[in-house]
Amino acid sequence: MQDWPGILTGGCLCGDIRYELKGPALFVGQCCCRDCQKATGTGHTTIIGVLRPQLSLQGSPRMYSCKGDTGGDVVRHFCERCGGRLYTTGSSIDDVVIIQAGSLDDPNAVTPENVIYTKDAPKWDFFDPALPKFPAMPPMNRD
Numbered sequence: 714m715q716d717w718p719g720i721l722t723g724g725c726l727c728g729d730i731r732y733e734l735k736g737p738a739l740f741v742g743q744c745c746c747r748d749c750q751k752a753t754g755t756g757h758t759t760i761i762g763v764l765r766p767q768l769s770l771q772g773s774p775r776m777y778s779c780k781g782d783t784g785g786d787v788v789r790h791f792c793e794r795c796g797g798r799l800y801t802t803g804s805s806i807d808d809v810v811i812i813q814a815g816s817l818d819d820p821n822a823v824t825p826e827n828v829i830y831t832k833d834a835p836k837w838d839f840f841d842p843a844l845p846k847f848p849a850m851p852p853m854n855r856d
């Protein structure tokens with residue numbers, strides 16, 4: 714399980730929303746699902762799964778909710794002013810919050826462990842060949 718010393722800090726592009734993140738991570742992955750592509754305009758997003766109490770927030774993100782591929786609600790939280798994506802929550806994993814790793818002040822504080830939803834990955838995107846790949850959801854290290 715990936716952990717980091719102390720607390721990681723992060724926030725949106727304009728700085729209206731800031732957060733602190735405690736370890737350890739349940740997973741750190743590259744997500745290639747179509748929803749992540751559409752929400753960010755990129756080939757994939759890098760995500761950090763933690764339990765909800767590990768995230769503390771300053772500011773009020775806006776939310777956009779849609780249905781995930783398991784039929785649950787997937788809620789994407791972002792800054793109203795700059796549009797910066799911050800994290801995602803979902804009714805099928807309601808004790809977990811999924812942080813956008815690019816919103817960290819130091820994105821190198823975490824290291825992707827796998828690539829998920831490879832079934833949706835664009836042909837032009839590139840991933841570390843050494844990383845395990847999963848066609849859909851990742852395994853969660855929840856012990």
Ligand SMILES: [Zn+2]
Pocket residue numbers: 725726727728729730792793794795796797
């Ligand atoms: Zn902002």
Ligand SMILES: [Zn+2]
Pocket residue numbers: 744745746747748749750830
């Ligand atoms: Zn995704």
